[in-house]
Amino acid sequence: MNNSKSKSPTINKIGTVKRKAVRMSEEALIKVELLSENPLPLVVKPTVEGLNLADWAINNREFIDSKLSQHGGILFRDFEVNGVTDFEHLIGSTSRDLIESVAEQNIHNEFAYAEQNIFFHNEYSDRQIFPLKIFFFCAKPAEGGGETPIANCHKIFQRLDPKIRERFLEKKWMLVRNYGSGFSSTWQKAFQTTDKAVVEKYCRNSNIEFEWKDNSRLKTCTVLPAILEHPKTAELLWFNQVAFFHISTLEPAIREALMALDEEFPNNTYYGDGSEIEASVLDEIRHCYHQETVSFTWHSKDVLMLDNLLTAHGRAPFVGKQEVFVGMSESFNNQNCCKGA
Incomplete structure (x- = not known):
């Protein structure tokens, strides 16, 4: 029989016992919640202080893409976002490509003054090629207002009268723009060139008809x-x-000023065959957007990521200085998913 006593572990010197580093799982680093009963947007927050959003996103793109398709939008809140540089890194870590440079929202919408509402739209849905993803970064919230309302475009489609849906499936829609008249931008500024040949080539490649009125x-x-x-x-x-x-969506004062001019409107929309869209149809379309509106107050360093196909966005009027930056990624051609004739 072995009478030797078992020895208890001893610590010879303070500090000789090393602590094992504890690595939290990716799932444990965040929590998810909703702002309301509406599934749009999903809110993602860190469970630890100082978690950098761009760094976290690098290893979690599959999770982000899955939730984006499911909810249509993700609001990242309380993460560390060190300015526009981190915002650009986030876009890069969650996307194939950055379509164009990040810009301040109120520069991106050059005619959208602080006191005016920007109606719902999907970014570049007036073009054949558009971004699949759009990102907003709030560097400085406004003193009041300035929300970015969002709306689910599938639910809007479902709300519309089936007769209206069928009409647009059959006829599509037409956008007519007049550059260099009234309140509109010049064609040089819009197309970023002074060369008419460059404009004409772009229009032909994009299936846009064009007509030069004068220089x-x-x-x-x-x-x-x-x-x-x-x-x-x-x-x-x-x-x-x-x-x-459509001109009827403009605020009354602007609409009346444009109608007083003896020239064509800067922008207007029609059915694809060129016929006028009935006022009742436009009223119903706007009503459906408003019925699906989700809005929240911006917090500093908030980042909102939207599926640009599934979710439309706008901007509410605001008071004071506001800094919200916009970035877009992943070009997509509408011919790959269009419906109708």
């Missing part, structure tokens, strides 16, 4: 699908700027 004015006309099928979920989506660019 300072250009008229364009494009017909686009009003309803698209989501490439991942196969949901039918109300994806256009029919209401956004």
Whole structure:
């Protein structure tokens, strides 16, 4: 029989016992919640202080993409976001490509003054090629207002009268723009060139009809699908700027000023065959957007990531200085998911 006593572990010197580093799982680093009963947007928050959003996103792109398709938008709140540089890194870590440089929202919308509302739209849905993802970064909230309201485009499609849906499926929609007249931008500024040949090449490649009025004015006309099928979920989506660019959506004072001018409107929309869209149809379209509106107050360093196909956005009037930056990624051609003739 062995009578030797078992020895208890001893500590010879303070500090000789090393602590093992505890690595939290990716799931434990965040928590998810909703702002309300509406699933849009999903709110993602860190469970530890100082978690950098761009760094966290690098290892969690699959999770982010899955939740984005499911909810249509993700609001990242309380993460560490060190200015525009981190914002750009976030876009890079969650996307194939950055379509254009990050810009301040109120510069991106050059004619949207602080006291004016920007109606709902899907970014670049007035073009054949548009971004699949759009990001907003709040560097400085306004003193009041300035929300970025959002709305689910599949639910908007479902709310619309079936007769209206069928009409736009059949006819599509038309956007007519007049550059260099009234309140509109010049064609040189809009196309970022002074070379007419460059403009003409762009228009031909983008299926845009064009007409030169004189050296300072250009008229364009494009017909686009009003309803698209989501490439991942196969949901039918109300994806256009029919209401956004129609003159009846403008605030009364601006609309009256434009109508007083003896020239064509800067922008207006029609059915794809060129016929007028009835006032009752436009009223219903706007009503459906408002019925699906979700809004929240911006917090400093908030980042909102939207599926640009599934979710439309706008901007509320605001008071004081506001800094919200916008970035877009992942170019997509509407011919890959258009519905209708």
